[in-house]
Every structure is written in C-alpha cells, then in structure tokens.
Amino acid sequence: MNSKKKNNIVFLFLVIILPIIALFHLFSGEIAIPFSDFYSAFTDFDSENTNQIIVKEFRFPRLMMGIIAGGGLSVTGLLMQTLFNNPLAGPDVLGISSGSSLFVAFTLMSGIPFFNSDFGTIISALIGAFAFGLLILAFSMVVKSHISLLLIGIMLGSFTGAFVSIVQTISNPEDLKMFIMWAMGSLQHVESSQLPIIIAFFIIGIISCFFVVKSLNALVLGENQAFMLGVQVKYIRIILIAITAVLTGLITAFCGPIAFVGLAVPNLVKLLFKTQSHRILLIGCLLIGSIFLLVCDIFVQLLESSIHIPINALTSIIGAPFVILIVLKRLA
Amino acid sequence: MKFYFFIYLAFVIFSCSEKKSKSVVLAKEGVIKYAKNIEIIKNKDLVLVHLKDPETNQIEKRFALIKNNSIAPKGYIKIKTPITSIIALSSTHIGMLAKLNLTSIVSGISSHLYVHDPLILKKYQLGKVVEMGDENSIPVELIIASKSNLLMYSGFGNSFPHEEQLENIGINCLANYDWRETHPLGKAEWIKLFGYLTGTEKEANLYFTKVENEYKKLKKIALKVKSNPSLFSGVLVGDSWYSPAGESFNAVLFKDANCKYIYAKTKGTGSIDKSFEQMLKDNRSTEYWFNPGVISKKELLNIQHKFSNFEAFKNNKVYSYSYSGNEFWERSAIEPHHVLSDLIHILHPEIKNKRNYYFYRQLK
Numbered sequence: 001m002n003s004k005k006k007n008n009i010v011f012l013f014l015v016i017i018l019p020i021i022a023l024f025h026l027f028s029g030e031i032a033i034p035f036s037d038f039y040s041a042f043t044d045f046d047s048e049n050t051n052q053i054i055v056k057e058f059r060f061p062r063l064m065m066g067i068i069a070g071g072g073l074s075v076t077g078l079l080m081q082t083l084f085n086n087p088l089a090g091p092d093v094l095g096i097s098s099g100s101s102l103f104v105a106f107t108l109m110s111g112i113p114f115f116n117s118d119f120g121t122i123i124s125a126l127i128g129a130f131a132f133g134l135l136i137l138a139f140s141m142v143v144k145s146h147i148s149l150l151l152i153g154i155m156l157g158s159f160t161g162a163f164v165s166i167v168q169t170i171s172n173p174e175d176l177k178m179f180i181m182w183a184m185g186s187l188q189h190v191e192s193s194q195l196p197i198i199i200a201f202f203i204i205g206i207i208s209c210f211f212v213v214k215s216l217n218a219l220v221l222g223e224n225q226a227f228m229l230g231v232q233v234k235y236i237r238i239i240l241i242a243i244t245a246v247l248t249g250l251i252t253a254f255c256g257p258i259a260f261v262g263l264a265v266p267n268l269v270k271l272l273f274k275t276q277s278h279r280i281l282l283i284g285c286l287l288i289g290s291i292f293l294l295v296c297d298i299f300v301q302l303l304e305s306s307i308h309i310p311i312n313a314l315t316s317i318i319g320a321p322f323v324i325l326i327v328l329k330r331l332a
Numbered sequence: 333m334k335f336y337f338f339i340y341l342a343f344v345i346f347s348c349s350e351k352k353s354k355s356v357v358l359a360k361e362g363v364i365k366y367a368k369n370i371e372i373i374k375n376k377d378l379v380l381v382h383l384k385d386p387e388t389n390q391i392e393k394r395f396a397l398i399k400n401n402s403i404a405p406k407g408y409i410k411i412k413t414p415i416t417s418i419i420a421l422s423s424t425h426i427g428m429l430a431k432l433n434l435t436s437i438v439s440g441i442s443s444h445l446y447v448h449d450p451l452i453l454k455k456y457q458l459g460k461v462v463e464m465g466d467e468n469s470i471p472v473e474l475i476i477a478s479k480s481n482l483l484m485y486s487g488f489g490n491s492f493p494h495e496e497q498l499e500n501i502g503i504n505c506l507a508n509y510d511w512r513e514t515h516p517l518g519k520a521e522w523i524k525l526f527g528y529l530t531g532t533e534k535e536a537n538l539y540f541t542k543v544e545n546e547y548k549k550l551k552k553i554a555l556k557v558k559s560n561p562s563l564f565s566g567v568l569v570g571d572s573w574y575s576p577a578g579e580s581f582n583a584v585l586f587k588d589a590n591c592k593y594i595y596a597k598t599k600g601t602g603s604i605d606k607s608f609e610q611m612l613k614d615n616r617s618t619e620y621w622f623n624p625g626v627i628s629k630k631e632l633l634n635i636q637h638k639f640s641n642f643e644a645f646k647n648n649k650v651y652s653y654s655y656s657g658n659e660f661w662e663r664s665a666i667e668p669h670h671v672l673s674d675l676i677h678i679l680h681p682e683i684k685n686k687r688n689y690y691f692y693r694q695l696k
Contacts (some may be wrong), residue, residue, distance in 0.1 A: 030610045050616050054609050057638050172445055177569070177625075178635075184570040188608060191637045300571070304607050308572045 007273050007280060014287040025063050025294045026055075028301045057192055065190040066297050067290040068202045069251045069258060070265075074289025075209060076244040077262030078269070078281055082216050083240050084140075085223075086150055087270075087326060090263035091129075091248040094149075095156030097259075099132025100125040100252040101183065102160040108179045109171035121182065122253035129249030132156060133241040140237060185256035185312030187297055198254060205247045209282055212239055216278035258293070258312055260319025265289045267326050292318075363537070365544075366518035369509035370525060379528045380408065386512035395506065397528050411504045414531030415481040421467050422486050424510050426452060427662035428523045431539055432532045439478045440464045448658035468493065475503060482529065484508050514581055514601045516588075516668030517544055523666055546669040547588075550676060554590040557680045562592040563620035564611070564644075568636055572605040582623075585668070589675035594618055608638070617643050620679065621650040622692075629695050650695040651678055660691045 026038070033051045040046065041055035077090040084094075091097050107124040136153055143149050168176055190198065209216075215236045218226035223233050251258065269284035296314045303309055363372045368389065371382040379397040384390060396404035397413045404410035419440030420426050426449050429435050435451045440462045447453055455461040462478050464470045467485045472494050475483060480503055485492050487507030492498070495505045510522040520543050527536025565582060566575040576582035577600030578593075586593040594614055598604050606614070615621075621644035626632055629650065632639045639645050653660040664671050670690035677683060678692060 030607050031613050050613055053616075053641055054612060057641065058609055058612075181570050186571050188571055189636065193637070301607075304571075308570070308605060310570060 003274060007275065010272055011283070011287075014284070014291065018287055018291055021291050021294050021298075022063055022067070025066065025298050025301075026059050028298045029054075029059060030301075030305055058188065061190045061192045061195055062187045062297070063294070064195055064199070065187045065255060066294045068198060069187065069255050070261060070289040070291070070293025071286040072202055072205065072247040072251050072289070073258060073261040074265035074269070074285035074292075075206060075282060076247045077264075078266040078278070078285050079209065079216070079240045079244055080262070081266050082219050082278065083237060084149055085219070086147070087267055088263065088323070089150060089153075090266075091244055092257070092259050092262060093157070094136050094153035095132050095160065096129050096136065096244060096248050097252055097257050097262075098157040098160040099128040099130075099135075100249055101128070101257050102163055103128030103131070104182060104253075105164045105167045105179055108182065109167050109175040122250075125253030126246070126249035129245040129252065130242075132160075133245035133248075137237060137241045182256045183312075184310035185258050185315075187255055187293075187311060190254050194254070198250060201246060201250050205243050205250075206282075206286065208239070208243050210279065212236060213278045213282070216240075217276060220276050256312060259316045260323070261289060261293060261315055264319040264322045264326075265292055268292075268322070363524060364521060366515045367510075367513055367521040368515075368518060369512055370522065372524055372528060374528075377402065378404075379413075380405075381411075381525065381528070383507055383509065386509050393507070395504070399531075409499065409504065411482065411506070411529065413529055415529050417478070417480040417482075418529075419464060419475065419478060419480045419483040421464065421484060422508065422511070423447070423658060423661035424519075424522075424665040425484050425508060425526075427664075427666045428526045429530075430662065431523060431666050432526060432530065432535055434526070434530055434532065437530070439480045440475070440483075442467060446658055446661070448656065448662045472498070476501065482506060486511060510665055512601070514579055514584060516581060516585055516671065517547055519581060519665045520544075520668050543667070543669050547672060550669060550672050551588045553683065554588065554672075554676045554680065557590055557683065559680055559682065560590060560592050561620060561679050562594060562618045563622055563679070564594050564615040564618045565622045566603070567623070567625045567632075568608055568611075571607065573608055573611045574603045574605050575611075577602055577604045585672060585675060588672055589679055591620075591675075591679045608636075612638075612641055615644075616641060619647075619649055620644055622652075622675075623654075624650055624652055624695070625654055627652055627654050627693070627695065632695070648694065648696070651692045652695055653691040653693075655693045656691075664691060 027033070031051070031054060033055060037049065037051035038055050040049070041052040045056060046052050073091065080089040080091060080094055081087055083089070103124040104121055107120060135156065136149070139152050140149055143152065168179065215226065215231045218229045218231045219236070227233050265288050266281070266285055269281055269288055273280055273284050275281065293315070296318065297311055300309055300311055300314055363374050364370060369384045369386050371384070373380040377398070381395040381397060382391045383393045383395070385392040394408045395411050396408035397411050398404060399413055416437055417439045418429070418437055420429060420438050421442045423446055426435065426438065426441070426447060429438060430449050435449055438452055438455070438461055441447055441452065441456070442465060443463055444453060444456045447456070452461055456463065462474060464474055467488070475498060483492065483498065483503055483505045485505065485507055487509060492505040492507070498505055508522060508525070510519050513519040513522070521540055523536045523540055524533065527533035563586060564575065566573055575595050578596050578598040579601045580603065583593055583596055587596060595604060621642060624632055626635070629645065632645070632650070644650055653664070667690070674689045674692040677689065
C-alpha cells in the first residue's frame with residue numbers, strides 16, 4: 001500500500017472517529033441527560049429546563065473548546081517544531097505558554113479590578129504570549145543553534161516560573177485563589193457567548209497556517225536550503241511566531257495552561273503519516289489534537305465522581321511518557 | 333462523660349509517681365461540653381489538657397498547665413501559666429484572645445494580611461508583632477527571637493517542625509484543632525483553653541456560657557418558625573464545587589437555623605465536591621446561596637457567567653461574609669450565636685428584627 005493511500009485511510013478513520021468521540025464527550029458527565037433534551041437544546045431551547053441549560057451552556061461550549069484547544073495547541077507545536085527544526089519544541093517548551101502564565105499571574109494578583117475579569121485575563125494571556133513569542137524570536141535572530149534556542153526557551157520557562165512563585169507568595173489569598181484556579185486548566189469555563197470570538201480567531205490562525213504550507217515544507221530542509229528555495233525566512237519566522245502567540249494566547253486565556261498537547265501530538269502525527277507535507281501534517285494535528293484532548297477530558301469527567309483531575313495534569317500524565325518514548329526511539 | 337473522665341484519671345493516677353499522683357487524685361470533672369478534639373480536666377493545682385487527633389479521636393498529646401514550679405505528671409508536657417507572650421498563627425486564635433482582651437500578649441502572627449484586629453495591626457506596624465509566615469516553614473530562629481512562651485498552630489496533619497527543640501528552650505508548641513470541630517459551640521469552647529493558659533478562665537467560662545445560652549435561645553426561635561427555606565453553599569474552585577458535608581460545622585449551623593440544606597444527609601465533617609453540572613442540576617431552584625466567597629454579583633459573573641442560571645442568583649438571594657473576610661474568620665468561631673443570628677434573620681424574614689447583620693451581606 002503506498003503512503004498516499006495509507007494516509008487517506010488514516011484520515012478517513014480520524015474523520016469518522018472525531019464525531020464519535022465528540023458525541024461521547026457530549027454525553028459524558030455526571031448527569032444522565034436524555035437524547036430528546038440534547039436535540040431540543042439546539043432546536044427548541046427551553047431556558048427553564050435544567051438539562052437543556054446543561055447541554056447548551058456547559059457541554060457544548062466545553063466540547064468546542066476541547067476541539068479548538070486540542071487542535072490549536074497541536075498546530076502551534078508543529079509550527080514550532082518545524083521552525084526550530086526540533087521535535088522537542090512547542091509553545092510550552094519555548095516559554096510562550098509560560099509568558100502567558102506570567103502575565104496572567106501579574107495581572108490577576110495585581111488587585112486591579114479590570115484584570116480580575118475574563119476580558120482582563122484574556123488580554124493578559126495574549127500580551128504574555130506575544131511578548132515571549134517576540135523574545136524567543138529576538139533570540140532566534142542571534143542564536144543560530146536550535147538546541148541553544150530550545151535551552152533559552154526552557155530557561156525562560158524556569159525564569160517565569162520563579163517569578164510566578166514570588167508573585168504567589170506576596171499576593172492576597174483571594175487573588176491567589178483566582179490564579180490557582182486558572183492555572184489548573186479547564187475546558188469548562190468557556191461560555192457559549194464567548195465561542196464566536198474564539199472560533200473566529202481560531203479559524204484565522206489555522207487558515208493563516210495553510211497560507212505558509214510551502215514555506216513550512218521548505219523549512220524542514222533547514223533555513224539555508226529554504227532561503228535558497230526562495231523562502232523569506234525572516235518574515236516566515238515572524239508569521240509563525242505570531243500565529244503561535246495568537247493561538248496559544250487565546251487557548252491559554254480561556255483554558256489555562258494545557259501542557260504537552262503541543263509537544264506530543266505533532267510527533268504522533270509525524271509518526272502516523274510519515275510525510276513532510278505540512279498540509280497533511282496540519283490537518284493531522286487538528287484531528288488528532290482534538291481527539292486527544294477530548295479523550296483526556298472524557299477521562300476527567302468519568303473520574304469526576306471519585307477524583308477530580310485537572311485537565312492540565314492528565315495531559316501531562318499521558319504526554320510525558322509519550323515524549324520519553326520519542327526520545328528513546330530516536331536514540332535507538 | 334464524667335464517668336469516663338474519672339476512669340481515665342484513675343489510669344493517670346496509676347501511671348504517675350506517688351508524689352505527682354496526689355495532685356491528680358483530687359481531680360474534678362472535665363470542663364468541656366461540646367468540643368471533641370480537646371479535654372480539659374481542672375484540678376486544684378494544675379489543669380490537664382488532652383489534645384485529641386481529630387481523625388482518630390485518640391489523645392495525641394497531654395499538657396499540664398501549672399502555675400507554680402512543680403513538675404508535670406508523667407507523660408505530660410508542662411506549660412507554666414499564665415503565659416505572657418504567644419505566637420498565634422490562626423485568625424481564630426486572635427479572635428479568642430481578643431475576646432479576653434489579651435491581644436497585647438500576641439508576639440507573632442502568620443501574616444498581617446489575614447489579621448483584622450486593629451490592635452495587632454498597630455503592633456505589627458510598630459514592629460512589636462512579628463510576621464512568621466506559613467506554619468510549616470517558619471524559621472526557628474524567628475520563633476526563638478520572639479521570646480514567646482507558647483506557639484499555637486493549626487496542626488494541618490503534622491506536628492510542629494522542631495517542636496522538641498523549641499520545648500527544650502521553653503517555648504511550648506500547642507496545636508489548636510478548633511477548625512476541626514463540627515459543632516459551632518464546640519469551636520467556641522476552645523476559648524476555655526485560652527482562659528486556662530492565660531489565667532482568665534473565669535472570664536472565658538463566663539463568656540462561653542453566655543454564647544451557649546444565646547445560641548440555644550436563637551435555635552429555639554428558629555425551630556418555631558414554620559418556613560423551611562432551601563439553601564446551598566460554596567463556590568466553584570477549578571472544576572469542583574466544594575460544599576460543606578452533612579456533618580460539618582456549617583451544616584450544623586444550617587440545621588440549627590431551620591433550613592433545608594440540600595446536602596444535609598451527606599457523610600463527612602469536611603466538604604464534599606461536586607461538578608458544576610451536578611450543582612446546577614441539584615440547586616437551580618434552591619432559594620438561597622450562601623458563602624460564594626466574593627462580595628458582588630459582578631465578581632461572581634467574572635468567575636463564571638453560568639452562575640446566572642441559579643434562581644438564587646436571579647432573585648438576589650446570595651449572601652456572603654466576605655465583605656470583611658478577616659473579621660469573619662477572627663470572630664465567627666468565637667461568636668457562633670452571631671453567625672446563627674445572621675442565618676436566621678436572612679432565611680426567616682418573618683422574624684421581625686431591624687438589627688443589621690453581624691457578618692453577612694446580600695450580594696448586589
């Protein structure tokens with residue numbers, strides 16, 4: 001079987017499995033809701049019916065956020081891995097997610113009322129992601145070695161982590177509580193009214209990726225080769241980091257930091273599809289990333305009655321062994 | 333109860349030396365009625381304090397409060413009373429000392445951010461009260477430098493770090509498990525310990541009797557009311573909603589205020605956690621929402637817009653003590669009758685009373 005045919009079969013499988021997982025996600029949860037209420041929630045919503053409120057206000061936004069966060073973070077991971085030509089790159093490894101966390105920590109614990117609102121948190125997360133995206137970009141201009149750049153990213157992560165710890169110790173208990181809640185990560189804080197803006201930014205970010213597919217394919221050969229093939233490497237770097245900052249900032253703002261998805265999923269996609277075509281890899285990341293995060297969230301919900309596991313912890317629990325496996329496989 | 337104390341004391345007599353046991357033979361009855369995590373046995377010359385592990389209800393530490401230079405009975409740690417300087421690491425400790433007009437003896441606190449008492453804050457500003465930090469990470473030298481007689485801590489599951497060394501140099505460490513008491517009067521009863529430690533036992537006992545009588549009187553009034561409104565409590569933390577368990581301190585208060593607490597029949601003395609979906613399913617039509625941890629409806633909506641689905645939110649029946657959180661934590665343990673009074677007057681408006689609330693406010 002040639003690889004194109006095999007890839008098509010994998011795609012078909014993923015396209016079928018995603019709606020099934022999504023449906024299962026929609027039905028999971030502590031409360032058993034009859035199908036008729038699911039149907040009515042979207043066709044003939046009754047604001048007095050608790051089941052329909054749960055479907056429309058809780059489960060559907062949570063499902064959409066799972067798809068967006070899983071797909072979005074996986075795509076940003078792929079972009080970073082291609083840009084830095086390193087399978088261990090990702091928004092959380094390069095310090096972009098940490099930048100978001102740092103800014104959210106500063107603003108949430110500043111005591112300024114504006115920043116204690118959803119809008120304030122979103123703005124802070126976006127500014128943090130952009131600032132640290134630009135910082136890593138600036139370093140990338142000076143530092144040629146990808147390993148060194150990765151190391152700088154990890155250092156930035158530690159640096160921001162230390163600052164967050166200091167801010168936590170000096171902040172008042174209420175603000176600290178807000179930050180800890182945000183830092184646990186959750187898909188359930190998104191509201192249906194916020195979905196249109198999230199979806200709009202997500203679509204813009206993803207469509208932008210497809211405009212730079214050719215450049216991404218060339219970058220796999222290395223920056224010099226890409227330059228020889230006519231890729232404006234400097235501009236592409238800025239575009240990729242900008243897309244990463246927007247998507248990471250958006251997702252981190254609404255869900256809190258979600259670890260490992262951006263690192264683990266692109267590697268899994270590359271293993272599955274065995275291609276350098278970023279058109280295929282991007283679609284693969286979108287599908288597998290969404291499925292991965294929805295499955296994690298289903299586990300969170302199934303375990304909810306006995307133990308509450310934050311989504312951020314579960315993605316790490318599943319993601320960390322996977323990354324170790326990749327490293328070991330590469331060494332072998 | 334009294335009978336068991338006598339049996340226990342008989343055991344103590346046999347385990348003590350002849351000289352020491354003499355003072356214990358004269359022991360009177362225990363002075364604790366509601367608190368489950370402490371026993372105080374009063375005697376002519378000394379007061380025996382038994383701290384109980386809140387999990388197992390077994391005695392975990394024995395203290396002998398002695399006014400003179402005599403030696404403590406075997407197995408007891410001596411605390412020479414009255415103490416003149418105390419490190420009080422919890423808000424409730426400060427509240428109880430304040431009730432006895434003894435905040436002047438406080439030499440250390442965990443953080444000024446958690447203090448309401450104006451005198452202690454003033455002393456802190458003048459550098460006469462030291463901020464110690466979290467009870468598990470206090471630098472030992474800071475404790476020694478404070479020259480306190482006693483360090484009172486909350487004991488979140490562990491003994492105090494370097495406890496033995498501190499005791500050797502004359503600083504006793506005493507865990508205060510008032511926060512694990514399940515009855516509001518049990519929590520308040522810990523004031524008796526402060527009384528015996530500071531030589532103000534008469535005032536402490538008098539105050540407690542007053543609180544007890546007032547609490548019982550209010551409970552009786554509430555039980556006479558025919559209405560039985562429903563309520564839920566707590567707020568979403570992360571993905572979990574923490575509500576008081578059915579046997580907890582708050583659940584007892586709700587019961588005594590004659591209302592229908594939705595999780596009154598759940599087991600446990602701490603809290604139960606529910607998913608947000610489950611909370612909405614159980615409480616969408618519940619009449620009152622207490623203790624959401626914020627002071628305005630706007631703040632609640634900032635945390636989660638979906639809170640607006642609760643009828644209590646829509647009907648402006650959300651009440652919080654968080655307007656002055658520190659004041660509540662300092663005073664509520666020692667003023668349970670005032671907490672009960674607030675609950676009764678909110679839940680049963682038919683009881684005519686024009687008095688302002690002590691702690692609670694309606695969220696606007």
